[in-house]
Amino acid sequence: MTDSTQYPKIFHIDFEPVGRRVEVPAGLTLLEAAQIAGVELVAICGGSGSCGTCRVRLMQGELSALTLVEESELSREEILSGCRMACQSLPLSDVRVDIPPESLTAPQRLQVEGQGIDVSVDPIVVPADIHVAPPGLYDLRSDVTRLKATLAEQGYPSVTIEQTILTDLSEQLRAQNWSTRLAMRGGILGSEVVGILPLPTDDLRKETGHTSTFLGFAVDVGTTKLAAYLVDLTNGMTLAKAGAMNPQIGYGEDVVSRIAYANEHSDGRCVLQERLVATLNQLVTELCAEVGTSREQIVEAVIVGNTAMHHLFAGLPVRQLGAAPYVPVVSDSLELRARDIGLDLSPAARVYLPPNIAGYVGADHVAMLLAMDVARARHTVVTLDIGTNTEISLVSEGRHLSCSCASGPAFEGAHIHDGMRAAPGAIERVRIMDAIVRIHTIGGLAPVGICGSGILDAIAELLRIGVIDRRGGMMEKHPQTRQHNGKVEFVLANAEASGHGRAVVVTRSDVNTIQLAKGAIRAGVEVLLKDAGKTAADIQEFIVAGAFGTYLDLGSAVRIGMFPDLPIDRFRQVGNAAGTGARQLLISAARRKEAERIAQQVEYIELTTHPAFTEEFYKALMF
Amino acid sequence: MHPTINEIYEGIINGQNAFVQQKVKDALAAGLPPADILNQGMIAAMAEVGKRFEEGEYYVPEMLIAARAMQGGMALLKPHLKQGEIKSPGKVAIGTVKGDLHDIGKNLVAMMLEGAGFEIMDLGTDVTPQKFVEAVRAGVNIIAMSALLTTTMTNMKVTVTALEEAGLRGQVKIMIGGAPVTEAYAKQIGADGYGVDASRAVGVAKALVTA
Numbered sequence: 135m136t137d138s139t140q141y142p143k144i145f146h147i148d149f150e151p152v153g154r155r156v157e158v159p160a161g162l163t164l165l166e167a168a169q170i171a172g173v174e175l176v177a178i179c180g181g182s183g184s185c186g187t188c189r190v191r192l193m194q195g196e197l198s199a200l201t202l203v204e205e206s207e208l209s210r211e212e213i214l215s216g217c218r219m220a221c222q223s224l225p226l227s228d229v230r231v232d233i234p235p236e237s238l239t240a241p242q243r244l245q246v247e248g249q250g251i252d253v254s255v256d257p258i259v260v261p262a263d264i265h266v267a268p269p270g271l272y273d274l275r276s277d278v279t280r281l282k283a284t285l286a287e288q289g290y291p292s293v294t295i296e297q298t299i300l301t302d303l304s305e306q307l308r309a310q311n312w313s314t315r316l317a318m319r320g321g322i323l324g325s326e327v328v329g330i331l332p333l334p335t336d337d338l339r340k341e342t343g344h345t346s347t348f349l350g351f352a353v354d355v356g357t358t359k360l361a362a363y364l365v366d367l368t369n370g371m372t373l374a375k376a377g378a379m380n381p382q383i384g385y386g387e388d389v390v391s392r393i394a395y396a397n398e399h400s401d402g403r404c405v406l407q408e409r410l411v412a413t414l415n416q417l418v419t420e421l422c423a424e425v426g427t428s429r430e431q432i433v434e435a436v437i438v439g440n441t442a443m444h445h446l447f448a449g450l451p452v453r454q455l456g457a458a459p460y461v462p463v464v465s466d467s468l469e470l471r472a473r474d475i476g477l478d479l480s481p482a483a484r485v486y487l488p489p490n491i492a493g494y495v496g497a498d499h500v501a502m503l504l505a506m507d508v509a510r511a512r513h514t515v516v517t518l519d520i521g522t523n524t525e526i527s528l529v530s531e532g533r534h535l536s537c538s539c540a541s542g543p544a545f546e547g548a549h550i551h552d553g554m555r556a557a558p559g560a561i562e563r564v565r566i567m568d569a570i571v572r573i574h575t576i577g578g579l580a581p582v583g584i585c586g587s588g589i590l591d592a593i594a595e596l597l598r599i600g601v602i603d604r605r606g607g608m609m610e611k612h613p614q615t616r617q618h619n620g621k622v623e624f625v626l627a628n629a630e631a632s633g634h635g636r637a638v639v640v641t642r643s644d645v646n647t648i649q650l651a652k653g654a655i656r657a658g659v660e661v662l663l664k665d666a667g668k669t670a671a672d673i674q675e676f677i678v679a680g681a682f683g684t685y686l687d688l689g690s691a692v693r694i695g696m697f698p699d700l701p702i703d704r705f706r707q708v709g710n711a712a713g714t715g716a717r718q719l720l721i722s723a724a725r726r727k728e729a730e731r732i733a734q735q736v737e738y739i740e741l742t743t744h745p746a747f748t749e750e751f752y753k754a755l756m757f
Numbered sequence: 758m759h760p761t762i763n764e765i766y767e768g769i770i771n772g773q774n775a776f777v778q779q780k781v782k783d784a785l786a787a788g789l790p791p792a793d794i795l796n797q798g799m800i801a802a803m804a805e806v807g808k809r810f811e812e813g814e815y816y817v818p819e820m821l822i823a824a825r826a827m828q829g830g831m832a833l834l835k836p837h838l839k840q841g842e843i844k845s846p847g848k849v850a851i852g853t854v855k856g857d858l859h860d861i862g863k864n865l866v867a868m869m870l871e872g873a874g875f876e877i878m879d880l881g882t883d884v885t886p887q888k889f890v891e892a893v894r895a896g897v898n899i900i901a902m903s904a905l906l907t908t909t910m911t912n913m914k915v916t917v918t919a920l921e922e923a924g925l926r927g928q929v930k931i932m933i934g935g936a937p938v939t940e941a942y943a944k945q946i947g948a949d950g951y952g953v954d955a956s957r958a959v960g961v962a963k964a965l966v967t968a
Contacts, residue, residue: 390906390907390908391907393908394906394907394908397908453908456856456906456908456909457855457856457857457906457908457909458855458856458857458858458882458883458909459858605772605818605819605822606816606818606819607814620813621813642813642816643813643816645816646816646817646818649816649817649818650817650818653818740858742858742859742860742882743858743882748860748861748864751861752821752822752825755817755818755821755822756818756822
């Protein structure tokens with residue numbers, strides 16, 4: 135029993151990169167802290183220590199000593215790099231913890247190093263380590279003939295070897311002393327060799343410094359941001375991740391303007407494709423360097439993106455995406471040769487692109503649905519990914535409906551007086567307590583603008599305290615409201631407190647901009663519900679994916695009417711689920727089949743011509 | 758102004774669709790002149806809505822619901838309006854160009870124009886240049902085109918050319934609008950007018966018919 139005058143210790147836990155901070159009393163595990171913080175940390179066994187899926191990395195602070203469970207579950211490298219199991223670790227001080235992407239909500243956990251986990255790597259490409267008998271005076275068969283004979287002995291009776299492999303084959307076999315690792319794609323009956331790699335021996339590791347081999351490259355190509363992952367194909371582990379801005383932004387902020395660019399310039403499509411691929415190649419270089427490997431070890435890739443991104447990557451025409459009825463060239467899944475696209479990996483590596491659903495609901499939405507595993511849900515689920523276009527799916531009673539809404543770039547800061555992207559100095563949280571406006575900025579710097587989650591909070595708070603009325607009008611009812619150029623505005627940060635010497639404000643026009651954006655999104659949800667014969671109350675799970683979706687405050691989103699008023703525990707914020715889906719597609723043929731099944735099953739609804747849309751939009755504009 | 762007509766006026770400004778419809782019924786039942794209901798109740802209200810929009814007090818959401826309330830009342834009033842009674846400034850054929858399905862903005866412009874007394878022929882969305890040509894043949898004073906995508910606004914130029922080729926260009930005034938459209942683009946394609954928003958579109962249309 136503790137002394138009654140001694141209060142329990144409280145620790146601040148900071149989960150990155152999701153940016154969730156929570157205060158918990160001593161004695162709770164990191165997993166319990168994550169649950170309190172609403173961070174979706176995977177823990178398949180529920181925290182009993184038997185599955186190893188709750189891996190996190192300690193960045194700062196002190197944790198309790200390693201338990202026996204951790205010592206048996208984690209590898210030596212992992213332990214040396216600070217990896218812990220969240221269910222086994224208790225903070226002994228304030229801590230900062232990094233949650234690797236694979237530990238964040240992937241309902242279907244794909245990892246082989248488990249104890250009886252019922253999910254598996256179902257490889258598309260497998261390594262075949264062989265030793266080919268060298269030729270001699272009594273064996274004058276060609277290198278390929280002897281190679282194929284060796285493979286036949288190993289259970290690959292029918293093998294194709296394409297041109298790029300042939301070019302390097304003989305030299306590599308001799309340089310590697312006839313021992314080699316081949317990347318075999320396509321199963322036992324009818325395999326293709328897509329890579330010749332050195333055997334991953336310890337000597338090789340010492341010599342080259344390369345420790346990781348047999349890799350896959352998965353990318354979520356967003357309109358604004360790219361998220362790339364390097365994955366070990368043998369066990370499904372994500373080894374590294376990196377992000378970059380989409381270089382096509384220079385040719386058009388949004389998808390339609392890029393399509394317009396392609397329409398107006400004869401080499402437009404090529405330029406857009408080349409810029410994108412150049413950045414992807416840079417990401418490959420970055421990821422390989424981080425992990426200590428070479429790009430030739432990457433034998434398979436998966437790219438997901440919205441339909442326009444998909445088409446531009448694959449070199450397909452986009453003109454028809456820019457005009458009604460907005461149909462894609464192809465909606466089936468595609469398998470391309472990386473080198474045909476200019477993607478510099480193992481020379482014969484393939485790139486898999488999952489199916490698209492419609493002109494404005496693409497492969498990334500399919501990847502997200504795959505990761506969330508909602509397509510087979512028995513309950514009523516809504517999933518949405520908010521961006522300049524917001525894609526929404528509703529699954530209910532065996533029907534799967536999808537639509538795309540033009541939410542516009544308001545949540546990226548566009549058309550907002552002091553709007554900005556989520557960058558240091560952006561107001562990202564707002565709470566108004568009586569006369570005091572409490573704000574939180576990214577990086578804790580002096581405020582220089584407002585990002586999406588910030589403007590969302592600001593408007594929700596102003597609505598709550600009655601400065602904004604139901605139709606969006608702004609009243610001078612608070613010490614922080616003022617007149618400026620004849621219009622009412624609300625001051626979030628005074629000039630003296632801001633980072634640039636001007637006040638940071640919310641204007642009536644900003645309210646209007648957000649009304650239009652949230653109206654579009656809510657109308658999309660309502661139209662799908664109507665089509666399915668359901669109401670908002672029937673929604674049992676409301677999943678929010680995407681970068682903005684991770685950071686927005688659910689309470690604010692519900693208050694302004696962007697999301698329906700459901701109990702908070704029905705909502706889930708799942709981060710970059712498309713990226714998770716892309717990685718699932720990299721290591722599992724079964725998941726590829728599932729993605730194809732999902733795309734087949736979806737009914738796409740074109741909102742602009744749906745009879746209920748206008749009415750729902752008008753309703754949704756009000757607060 | 759008769760109190761009931763005043764109620765219609767206020768109802769429209771506040772976007773109260775059901776209320777406006779009820780009051781129009783009441784006004785008609787009380788034998789008030791339909792032309793007065795139109796001019797004092799509706800057209801005046803929409804002019805006020807436009808004014809508030811231009812002053813930055815009303816924004817698109819308020820305009821939309823006000824316009825809708827006006828439309829609700831107008832639908833009940835129309836059968837009672839006699840031909841000679843309404844001094845309509847003109848007839849407008851309005852539509853969103855080929856390849857484009859967006860209609861909220863176009864509908865708002867149509868409602869604002871109707872609220873100013875114009876007769877509206879709404880061609881809908883994804884409207885081919887040919888359909889605009891046929892509308893001119895059917896007899897309209899103004900063609901109003903809307904586009905929301907940079908990829909479809911090129912069809913505005915195509916429509917202007919189609920009218921020229923049909924020898925009808927001189928018979929009609931052309932005005933354009935929509936998010937990606939600019940004054941400069943309007944000049945470039947030889948349009949007669951550009952509406953920066955639904956409210957100012959009314960002024961542009963009025964100027965075009967008196968020119």
